[in-house]
Amino acid sequence: MGPRGSRNESLGDKIMIGRSYSIACRLHGMCQKSSLDTPKSEPKGRHVILSMMVLALALPACRTMDLSPPVAPPSLPLTYAGASPGISPAGASSQAWWEGFHDKTLSSLVVRASNGNLTVAQAQQNLAAARAMAHSAIAGYRPEVGGIALANASTGSRVNNDFTRRPLQLNLEASWEAALFGQDKQVQKSADLNAEIANEDLMAARLAVTAEIATTYVHLRALQKRHADTAEMIGLLEKNSKLASVREQVGLSTAIETEPRKSGIEAARSRLADLETEIAISAQQIAILEGTSAPAADLFKPQPQPIAQANSIGSRPADLLRSRPDVRRAELAVAQAGAQVGIARSDLYPKLRLSGTIGIGAPIDHSLFGASGGPSLQVPILDLGRRKDAVAASEAKFREAGLAYRQAVLVAYEEASRALRQFNAARQRTAQLRMRLNRATAVRSSADILVQEGLEDRSKSIKGALDMMELRASLTDSIEDEARALVAFHKATGTAQQAVPPHRSERRM
Numbered sequence: 001m002g003p004r005g006s007r008n009e010s011l012g013d014k015i016m017i018g019r020s021y022s023i024a025c026r027l028h029g030m031c032q033k034s035s036l037d038t039p040k041s042e043p044k045g046r047h048v049i050l051s052m053m054v055l056a057l058a059l060p061a062c063r064t065m066d067l068s069p070p071v072a073p074p075s076l077p078l079t080y081a082g083a084s085p086g087i088s089p090a091g092a093s094s095q096a097w098w099e100g101f102h103d104k105t106l107s108s109l110v111v112r113a114s115n116g117n118l119t120v121a122q123a124q125q126n127l128a129a130a131r132a133m134a135h136s137a138i139a140g141y142r143p144e145v146g147g148i149a150l151a152n153a154s155t156g157s158r159v160n161n162d163f164t165r166r167p168l169q170l171n172l173e174a175s176w177e178a179a180l181f182g183q184d185k186q187v188q189k190s191a192d193l194n195a196e197i198a199n200e201d202l203m204a205a206r207l208a209v210t211a212e213i214a215t216t217y218v219h220l221r222a223l224q225k226r227h228a229d230t231a232e233m234i235g236l237l238e239k240n241s242k243l244a245s246v247r248e249q250v251g252l253s254t255a256i257e258t259e260p261r262k263s264g265i266e267a268a269r270s271r272l273a274d275l276e277t278e279i280a281i282s283a284q285q286i287a288i289l290e291g292t293s294a295p296a297a298d299l300f301k302p303q304p305q306p307i308a309q310a311n312s313i314g315s316r317p318a319d320l321l322r323s324r325p326d327v328r329r330a331e332l333a334v335a336q337a338g339a340q341v342g343i344a345r346s347d348l349y350p351k352l353r354l355s356g357t358i359g360i361g362a363p364i365d366h367s368l369f370g371a372s373g374g375p376s377l378q379v380p381i382l383d384l385g386r387r388k389d390a391v392a393a394s395e396a397k398f399r400e401a402g403l404a405y406r407q408a409v410l411v412a413y414e415e416a417s418r419a420l421r422q423f424n425a426a427r428q429r430t431a432q433l434r435m436r437l438n439r440a441t442a443v444r445s446s447a448d449i450l451v452q453e454g455l456e457d458r459s460k461s462i463k464g465a466l467d468m469m470e471l472r473a474s475l476t477d478s479i480e481d482e483a484r485a486l487v488a489f490h491k492a493t494g495t496a497q498q499a500v501p502p503h504r505s506e507r508r509m
Contacts, residue, residue: 071331071334071401071402071405071406073321073405073406073409074406074409074410076317076318076320076409076413077317078316078317079316079317080316080317080413080416080417080420081417081420081421082417082418082419082420082421082422082423082424083420096110097490097495098110098210098214100308100309100311101214101306101307101308101309101483102306102307103217103303103306105217105298105299105303106213106214106217106306109213109217109286109289109290109296110210110213110214112290113209113210113213113289113290113291114206114209114210116290116291116292117205117209117289117290117291118291119205119208119209120202120205120206120209121291122205123198123201123202123204123205123206124202126198126201126202127195127198127199127201127202129198130191130194130195130197130198131195131198133191133194133195134188134191134192134194134195137187137188137190137191137192138179138184138187138188140177140187141177141178141179141183141184141187142176143174143175143176144174144175144176145172145173145174146172146173146174147170147171147172147173148169148170148171148173149169149170149171150168150169150171151167151168151169152167152168153167162370164357164359164361164370164372165361166361166362166363167361167362167363168361168362168363169359169360169361170359170360170361171357171358171359171360172357172358172359173355173356173357174355174356174357174358174373175353175354175355175356176353176354176355177351177352177353178352178353178354180349180350180351180352181345181346181349182342182346183343183346186339186340186342186343186346187339187343189335189339189342190336190339190340190343193332193335193336193339194336196332197329197332197333197336200325200326200328200329200332201325201329203325203328203494204325204326204329207325207491207494208491209289210491211487211488211490211491212289213286213289214487215484215487215488216282216285216286216289217286217306218305218306218480218483218484218487219282219480219484220279220282220283220286220299221302221303221304221305221306222305222476222477222479222480223275223278223279223282224279224302224303225302225304225305225476226275226473226476227272227275227276227279227302228302229469229472229473229476230268230271230272230275231272232469233268233466233469234265234268234269234272236462236465236466236469237264237265237268237466238265239462240462240463240466241265279300283295283299283300286299305476305479305480305483306483307479307483308423308427308479308482308483308485308486309486310423310427313420313423313486313489314495315416315489315490315493315495317413317416319493319494319495320409320412320413320416320493320494321409323493323494323495324412324492324493324494325494326408326412326494327405327408327409327412327494329408330401330404330405330407330408330409331405333401333404333405334398334401334402334405336401337394337397337398337400337401338398340394340397340398341391341394341395341397341398343394344387344390344391344393344394345391347380347387347390347391348380348387348388348391349380350377350378350379350380351377351378352375352376352377352378353375353376353378354373354374354375354376355373355374355375355376356371356372356373356374357371357372357373358370358371412492412493412494415488415492416489416492416493418492419485419486419488419489419491419492420485420489422481422485422488423482423485423486423488423489426478426481426482426485427482429478429481430475430478430479430482433471433474433475433478434475436471437468437471437472437475440464440467440468440471441468443464444464444465444468
């Protein structure tokens, strides 16, 4: 528990313990007095049972305090540190962020992965298990009824008026532990919070899978673009090598000048084979994310690179508190730690349990049927500080959970800011490369005209085309970096657009 209010709550605990013991002592005095005044014909334990029942009704007024106060997150600025002045956050949109790439294959992959990914399926089962446990979390504080049959063999005949000690018994037993200090509410609250935490784990799994699908798909399309450019480059290098061979044959160049061109062709062919391997690996990774071993055929059909849209950035730092699953999970963990403090504190107080048995026993002497029952009160007196140590440990865990929540917020803000910086840098680099490529294309068009008119050497035209290929390769890399940074930003801000409303567990009464 936090520093504030600890002294008041400690005083409140002492007052509650004092009241419970005072009530118990007064009832004990009533029992002693009644035992002297009660006629011998009345059962000796009747007043004891009655006093214990009165105690069961009186003690629930002394309940533990709710120990799950909200934890204030660290202060966040109005905008991310990496935000560009030229980009203003977009308004709320019902469109999922990956739809901003305008790629039907990517959208289809996200849907298939959401339905078939095995990590998501595991998180769903964990959520189902947590909800099932929350459904009956307070069953231990509700009346329990069970049946039992006993048969004990012994030498000689034995008949006992106490039916619970007869050799043959068939009993119906009932018991109830009274939640005197709000243990049931704290236990149920902890179980409900555990289910909500499992729900956030499911959201985090979906977010991670969606981001991984998008990142791998963007990389796959970039690899296919590099593969096509490398194949085109090999064709240009082969033409340039033939021209060099002709120049060597007519004596205009030497083998020393021709050999590097041949080596360049071999290097490009090796690079082409490596790209084919990387394409197959990326397609296989996407298939695993979909929960299958066979990549879809549409992945091997080259398509244009997905283009990141700056207007899809629509998150503010404060949105991290409600949209990022791990931040919400950390906040729920604080509340759950508070509930655990309440459970630990309730162990400091007396526990009351009512139990009874109705059944039949044989051999028969006076009566076949019988009944027994009564209350039991457990009062902690001396445990060498074990219960207090448990309270201190739970309070330390509560404070640790609060610090973890604040750390999760700061980490989320840093990741989002870094991704936004990377996106803005890649976006500027992409714009510059596009302008350079446009200028190079215009220059090459002029050079091609000169070559066609016989006013320029064809090898110079090929060299200009190779220079353009390098610019195109740089542009491919920059477009991929921009798209990957945008995916990283959406993952960092938690905008998965796949949230499932939290499920409140039903309670068995």
